[in-house]
Amino acid sequence: MGEILGLGATHYPSLTAPPERMLAFFHHILSAPNIDPKYKDRANWPREMLAELGNDEGRASIDRYRERMWANFRKQRQMIDDFAPDFMVLIGDDQYENFREDIIPPYCIYGLDDDFDLQPWSNGGQPKANGWGEPGDWTMRIHGHRDGAKELTTGLIRAGVPMPYAYKPLHLAGLGHAFTNTLLFLDCDRRGFPHPVVPFHVNCYGSMVMRSHGAVAHLFKTEPEPRLPDPPAPTPALCMSVGAALARVIQASPYRVVLMASSSWSHCFLSPVGGWVIPDHVADREMLAALRRADWDAWRNRSLEQIERAGHHELLNWMVLAGAMAELDRKPTIDDWVETYIFQSDKCFASFAVN
Numbered sequence: 001m002g003e004i005l006g007l008g009a010t011h012y013p014s015l016t017a018p019p020e021r022m023l024a025f026f027h028h029i030l031s032a033p034n035i036d037p038k039y040k041d042r043a044n045w046p047r048e049m050l051a052e053l054g055n056d057e058g059r060a061s062i063d064r065y066r067e068r069m070w071a072n073f074r075k076q077r078q079m080i081d082d083f084a085p086d087f088m089v090l091i092g093d094d095q096y097e098n099f100r101e102d103i104i105p106p107y108c109i110y111g112l113d114d115d116f117d118l119q120p121w122s123n124g125g126q127p128k129a130n131g132w133g134e135p136g137d138w139t140m141r142i143h144g145h146r147d148g149a150k151e152l153t154t155g156l157i158r159a160g161v162p163m164p165y166a167y168k169p170l171h172l173a174g175l176g177h178a179f180t181n182t183l184l185f186l187d188c189d190r191r192g193f194p195h196p197v198v199p200f201h202v203n204c205y206g207s208m209v210m211r212s213h214g215a216v217a218h219l220f221k222t223e224p225e226p227r228l229p230d231p232p233a234p235t236p237a238l239c240m241s242v243g244a245a246l247a248r249v250i251q252a253s254p255y256r257v258v259l260m261a262s263s264s265w266s267h268c269f270l271s272p273v274g275g276w277v278i279p280d281h282v283a284d285r286e287m288l289a290a291l292r293r294a295d296w297d298a299w300r301n302r303s304l305e306q307i308e309r310a311g312h313h314e315l316l317n318w319m320v321l322a323g324a325m326a327e328l329d330r331k332p333t334i335d336d337w338v339e340t341y342i343f344q345s346d347k348c349f350a351s352f353a354v355n
């Protein structure tokens with residue numbers, strides 16, 4: 001019988017940057033023409049935001065923030081090593097990276113090759129500066145688990161979930177940053193990551209994936225929004241039912257599986273609540289409180305409108321995990337909860353230990 005360790009974390013892109021470049025995205029957002037000038041004026045910023053910036057333009061906050069993130073990833077890495085999985089199902093989104101105009105599947109399970117190389121800093125020949133000081137041709141070798149991917153996909157289809165799958169990327173040489181960053185962070189000390197990985201894509205961005213290019217393009221566009229929005233993401237209830245089915249399939253398999261959702265919570269640049277500059281802390285706290293008491297109905301009943309207004313698009317990754325944990329009657333441990341005004345999104349680190 002299969003066994004599951006549930007984990008939730010983040011793939012926050014700016015954490016890959018050198019510390020002195022970590023607020024570049026914050027300033028990029030503030031430069032967007034579609035942001036109300038009142039949100040650009042420091043005189044209107046909440047005192048918590050000014051305190052986080054401090055009198056050194058955020059430098060002390062950056063150092064503290066990074067250390068806190070690494071401490072959480074080291075702890076999660078230890079949990080994964082101790083669990084010794086056959087493979088890890090890594091649930092993440094695609095931000096107009098591998099899936100574009102030619103196809104936007106609601107989900108996709110990747111059955112990668114046994115050896116699969118990532119070159120996160122190659123950037124089309126323009127080496128990307130990074131916090132590890134690694135060169136553009138630096139390579140992270142990860143391992144796929146095609147048999148595991150086949151069995152999960154087959155089990156889901158037999159259970160009535162018409163699950164798409166792929167054996168190689170479509171538009172990328174590697175994987176989307178949701179997957180790549182999570183693996184980089186779980187190996188922040190660069191010991192290598194020996195556990196095979198089965199990426200599990202969720203179309204979190206829905207009607208925003210093309211308009212925002214999976215990030216902030218909508219804040220820079222001058223043309224009006226299309227008359228009809230693009231089709232939506234799968235709903236929270238649907239994601240949770242897929243997660244529940246996934247848990248049952250894994251339980252019926254011979255595998256030990258880490259089921260890890262990777263995403264920050266409210267993304268400021270996806271939420272009008274804080275003028276596209278400040279995350280929706282109120283919505284995040286509501287979801288966190290519900291998670292702490294394992295109130296799965298509160299998660300399941302969230303509407304897509306609520307998800308989109310709060311910038312909770314990427315929380316749909318966590319909805320798949322939540323559906324699995326609800327199915328297994330697991331209780332969460334909130335290992336850390338990190339709110340911010342200048343790092344774009346609140347971060348949750350959670351674990352759901354084996355009963």
Ligand SMILES: [Fe+2]
Pocket residue numbers: 011093095178263314
């Ligand atoms: Fe993301």
